[in-house]
Amino acid sequence: QVQLGESGGGLVQAGGSLRLSCAASGGTFSSYSMGWVRQASGKERECGATINCSGDSTDYADSVKGRFTISRDHAKNTVYLKMNSLKPEVTTVYSCAARSWFKVVTLVGDAYDYWGQGTQVTVSS
Secondary structure (H helix, E strand, O other): OOEEEEEOOEEEEOOOOEEEEEEEEOOOHHHEEEEEEEOOOOOOOEEEEEEOOOOOOEEEOOOOOOOEEEEEEOOOOEEEEEEOOOOHHHOEEEEEEEEEOOOOOOOOOOOOOEEOOOEEEEEEO
C-alpha cells in the first residue's frame, strides 16, 4: 500500500506560480497512475491533472489546461504539479492520489485508491 505526502503549498498572489510535490513510499511508484485532486468548499472533488504509470501521458481538466503541468520522477518517487497564472478561485486543499496500474487513467476525482493528506494553496487577489 502506497503512502503519499504533499508539500509545496502556500500563499501566492494572483498571477503567481507554485510547484506542489508529492512523495510516495511503501509501494511500487511505477505501479500507479497519479493525479492531483482538489475540493473547494461546497463543490465536488475535481481531479485537475493526471499522469500515467510510465509518465509519458498526461491529461488535464479544461479549467487548468495550459496553466498546470503534472510530471513525475521515478528516481525520487515523486509527482509534481506546476501551477502558473494562479487565480483566487483555485484556493483550496490540493491532494495527490494514486490509482492502481490495472485501472484506466482517469480525471474522475473520486476514482483514486490512495490519498495524501493534502497541502493548502491560497491565492490572494
